[in-house]
Amino acid sequence: MFDEYDCQVTSEPPKTPAPEPEPVPAPGKPCARVVGGCYELVEQIGAGASGTVWRARSQATGEQVAIKLLRDELVPQPKAVMRFVQERAILAALEHENIVPVRELLTIGESLGLVMELVPGGSAREVLRARGTLTPAEAATVMAAVADGLAHAHHLGVVHRDLKPDNILVGTPDALARDPQVRLTDFGIARVVDAPALTTTGALLGTPNYLAPEIINGARPSPASDMYAFGMVLFELLTGRPPYAGHTPRSVFRRHVETRPRRNPGIPDVLWKLIASCVDKNPSRRPEAASIGVALRTAALRLGATPALPKLPRLPMQSTLTARPWIPTQRRRAPAWHAITTVVTAFVLIAVALVAFEWPGPGNGSTADASRPTASPQSSAKAKGANPARGGDPVETAAAGLTANRMVKPQPATARASREAKVAPLPTAFGAAKCTGYQWKFLQPAFSNTCYATGPGVRISGGLRSKEVRADITLTLQDTAGRTVGTPHTCRGLVFGPELSERLCGPTTLTPPRGKRFVLVQSWRVYDNDGTAIRGEAKSAEFAY
Numbered sequence: 001m002f003d004e005y006d007c008q009v010t011s012e013p014p015k016t017p018a019p020e021p022e023p024v025p026a027p028g029k030p031c032a033r034v035v036g037g038c039y040e041l042v043e044q045i046g047a048g049a050s051g052t053v054w055r056a057r058s059q060a061t062g063e064q065v066a067i068k069l070l071r072d073e074l075v076p077q078p079k080a081v082m083r084f085v086q087e088r089a090i091l092a093a094l095e096h097e098n099i100v101p102v103r104e105l106l107t108i109g110e111s112l113g114l115v116m117e118l119v120p121g122g123s124a125r126e127v128l129r130a131r132g133t134l135t136p137a138e139a140a141t142v143m144a145a146v147a148d149g150l151a152h153a154h155h156l157g158v159v160h161r162d163l164k165p166d167n168i169l170v171g172t173p174d175a176l177a178r179d180p181q182v183r184l185t186d187f188g189i190a191r192v193v194d195a196p197a198l199t200t201t202g203a204l205l206g207t208p209n210y211l212a213p214e215i216i217n218g219a220r221p222s223p224a225s226d227m228y229a230f231g232m233v234l235f236e237l238l239t240g241r242p243p244y245a246g247h248t249p250r251s252v253f254r255r256h257v258e259t260r261p262r263r264n265p266g267i268p269d270v271l272w273k274l275i276a277s278c279v280d281k282n283p284s285r286r287p288e289a290a291s292i293g294v295a296l297r298t299a300a301l302r303l304g305a306t307p308a309l310p311k312l313p314r315l316p317m318q319s320t321l322t323a324r325p326w327i328p329t330q331r332r333r334a335p336a337w338h339a340i341t342t343v344v345t346a347f348v349l350i351a352v353a354l355v356a357f358e359w360p361g362p363g364n365g366s367t368a369d370a371s372r373p374t375a376s377p378q379s380s381a382k383a384k385g386a387n388p389a390r391g392g393d394p395v396e397t398a399a400a401g402l403t404a405n406r407m408v409k410p411q412p413a414t415a416r417a418s419r420e421a422k423v424a425p426l427p428t429a430f431g432a433a434k435c436t437g438y439q440w441k442f443l444q445p446a447f448s449n450t451c452y453a454t455g456p457g458v459r460i461s462g463g464l465r466s467k468e469v470r471a472d473i474t475l476t477l478q479d480t481a482g483r484t485v486g487t488p489h490t491c492r493g494l495v496f497g498p499e500l501s502e503r504l505c506g507p508t509t510l511t512p513p514r515g516k517r518f519v520l521v522q523s524w525r526v527y528d529n530d531g532t533a534i535r536g537e538a539k540s541a542e543f544a545y
Contacts, residue, residue, distance in 0.1 A: 147293030231278025
């Protein structure tokens with residue numbers, strides 16, 4: 001895994017062959033290993049599910065960096081390697097002061113390594129271990145910086161998926177209320193919107209104490225699920241423990257879905273309101289990262305010198321049971337009484353129908369006619385008079401209007417014809433545009449957004465976000481069979497400056513045939529400075545026109 005191994009402390013070369021290298025050096029061991037030809041590993045400073053993080057020194061410049069090495073046992077697993085490479089691609093695209101920057105990707109034998117900026121202060125987890133809890137002002141300041149980093153990632157279509165104190169790095173642990181120098185890290189299981197899935201179907205990725213209830217119920221990760229974890233982390237910084245810590249993963253999952261955190265009496269009102277809004281069971285009611293960052297900075301100024309709370313004890317559990325909430329993605333099993341009620345209701349409806357239509361039972365009518373209901377003379381006369389357009393053909397019973405699940409009263413043909421003749425007028429104005437939002441495809445140098453609006457026709461538009469490239473965009477309307485409808489609209493020679501910027505194509509209006517379903521396809525070619533063209537494509541949701 002490593003290019004060089006040297007544990008000798010003397011200046012003279014060894015007279016005997018060096019021993020075989022160990023797979024991983026122990027933290028603090030007085031020896032050095034060199035990876036990538038120029039980085040000397042100093043000590044292990046962290047570990048995760050996919051790799052270990054080391055403090056390293058560049059032999060060329062002497063600068064200290066952090067290197068994340070993929071675990072040896074994951075090297076033969078293609079999905080693990082792809083996720084590791086994806087982390088590098090994501091972090092390279094997320095340039096923000098509150099996100100750890102990646103410098104390069106190393107190939108180390110058959111394994112991989114990421115060279116990142118070293119944040120000397122350690123993680124928020126280490127701060128909690130040393131101090132127990134943070135003051136409200138410190139917690140608000142740290143999480144405001146985290147919110148800024150998340151807002152930038154969400155704006156570019158990236159969901160972190162594993163927000164927790166271990167992945168929040170602080171550069172100055174002793175000045176958290178003033179300038180914590182917060183960096184978000186470990187985007188290894190992040191999900192990029194519209195990117196190919198790298199997880200097994202049904203698998204839960206993330207840390208149980210911070211998983212949103214909709215993720216547990218099988219929903220796709222979203223910015224709202226990051227905000228749920230955000231609320232859990234803020235609670236932990238204030239109290240020293242996550243709300244549901246100390247239970248088995250299965251029990252923790254159930255509490256995420258069925259309970260809400262109990263407020264510690266010492267949590268300030270302003271912070272508790274923010275926590276409660278973030279951990280709302282309904283994802284649509286959670287705040288966005290950008291807005292909560294502003295609120296936390298304001299709260300930090302108001303809280304001032306409010307002292308830190310004592311760390312919560314391991315028990316009792318800090319939650320209160322609530323009624324099982326409705327979650328958009330949650331599948332709920334109907335209770336047993338529901339089936340009984342359905343059967344009883346069916347029998348009642350059948351009995352009412354039998355009485356209404358005078359169904360002939362034993363001794364009530366001839367056996368020859370017992371196979372079908374007969375109409376009373378009065379009902380037959382009414383039925384004949386109510387339908388003269390049918391040439392006097394008798395309507396035997398009102399059961400002619402009985403459908404599988406309801407009774408429909410027969411109506412004259414003239415009424416039916418007038419009702420069928422009513423046709424909705426064609427729209428004269430376009431509705432609101434429906435956009436995919438800026439999304440990033442794996443290994444693409446640009447983010448794409450595709451929009452359409454329906455009205456007198458179909459109005460289409462698209463856009464890209466990138467920097468230091470040139471691009472061509474083509475918008476194509478297709479039917480469900482993949483056939484092109486109308487003429488594609490192309491925008492050529494869109495130039496992006498040195499800063500991340502947006503370039504639009506359209507809008508243009510097409511008039512496809514009505515009564516069909518369509519999809520808008522945005523394709524592009526992005527040209528790097530050396531002239532290399534990278535193709536990409538994004539599609540809108542299927543829509544009816």
